[in-house]
Amino acid sequence: MIKQTARSVLAIYLAWNVLEFVLHGVILKPTYLATTELWRPLGEWKYGVGQVVMAVSAAAFALLYVRLIGNKCLRTALCYGFLFGIMGGAVAGYGTYSARPIPHHVALTLFFAKLIKMTLASLIVGMIVRPRVAEA
Amino acid sequence: MFKRSVLAALAIFAVWSVWEILLHGVLLGPTYQETAELWRPMEEIKLNVMHVVRAIGTLGFVLIYVRLIDRKSMASALCYGLLMGVIFGISTGYGSYSYMPIPYKLALSWFFGELVRMLAGGLLLGLIVKPSSEPSTDN
Numbered sequence: 412m413i414k415q416t417a418r419s420v421l422a423i424y425l426a427w428n429v430l431e432f433v434l435h436g437v438i439l440k441p442t443y444l445a446t447t448e449l450w451r452p453l454g455e456w457k458y459g460v461g462q463v464v465m466a467v468s469a470a471a472f473a474l475l476y477v478r479l480i481g482n483k484c485l486r487t488a489l490c491y492g493f494l495f496g497i498m499g500g501a502v503a504g505y506g507t508y509s510a511r512p513i514p515h516h517v518a519l520t521l522f523f524a525k526l527i528k529m530t531l532a533s534l535i536v537g538m539i540v541r542p543r544v545a546e547a
Numbered sequence: 548m549f550k551r552s553v554l555a556a557l558a559i560f561a562v563w564s565v566w567e568i569l570l571h572g573v574l575l576g577p578t579y580q581e582t583a584e585l586w587r588p589m590e591e592i593k594l595n596v597m598h599v600v601r602a603i604g605t606l607g608f609v610l611i612y613v614r615l616i617d618r619k620s621m622a623s624a625l626c627y628g629l630l631m632g633v634i635f636g637i638s639t640g641y642g643s644y645s646y647m648p649i650p651y652k653l654a655l656s657w658f659f660g661e662l663v664r665m666l667a668g669g670l671l672l673g674l675i676v677k678p679s680s681e682p683s684t685d686n
Binding site: 435448449450451455456457458460461463464467468471472474475478479480481482487490491494495497498499501502503505506508509510511512 | 585617638639
């Protein structure tokens with residue numbers, strides 16, 4: 412189970428890196444350039460901090476599934492990721508939108524990005540982490 | 548279980564509302580004023596959107612615990628709150644810090660703010676939502 416957990420953390424971390432690059436580096440880049448006053452200048456982004464955030468989040472997300480979620484199967488995992496994604500997406504997108512002067516399409520994009528991120532993570536953890544009875 | 552879940556959701560929503568007023572309205576108020584250019588002016592803050600976000604967060608938090616976590620105990624609920632707090636705290640605090648020009652103390656405050664919020668949510672779940680095998684007062 413430890414090896415499965417470690418493999419899923421690594422896979423989630425890598426998948427999130429790709430998604431974050433596509434989201435922030437491609438899809439939202441024109442918006443960031445149009446609202447530069449709200450963000451750090453590109454040269455001052457703290458990429459190292461961002462990597463630690465992703466690694467810790469991936470580990471905690473997988474650990475929560477492994478240690479606490481019962482009836483481990485792909486369906487349960489996807490349900491976990493979807494609910495998490497709705498929660499996280501609402502906070503990341505519309506929580507930010509309520510307090511910061513970002514355009515609505517950025518809030519919507521952040522919402523769906525988080526939903527996709529979490530659902531993908533749950534797909535990964537659901538495929539890699541199997542119930543103990545299935546290991547025998 | 549359904550009534551307990553509804554009760555837990557209401558309690559968590561109420562406690563999270565109070566905590567957010569305390570944290571963002573009182574404790575961090577001066578820091579927000581120092582960085583006013585990053586935020587909507589007070590009269591443009593979308594309070595209704597905030598309430599909806601909190602309601603969705605509450606429902607998701609309760610549903611994951613009630614529907615997906617099978618061993619319901621105070622220890623499980625606190626562990627759940629802790630892990631949720633770490634994920635939301637690090638993402639809200641340090642994730643934002645990595646690309647937003649906020650002061651470090653704000654990142655740290657958001658991190659601990661989310662950790663406390665989720666731990667309180669876990670504590671309420673542990674107190675209110677009991678295992679199905681235990682005698683219930685629902686009916």
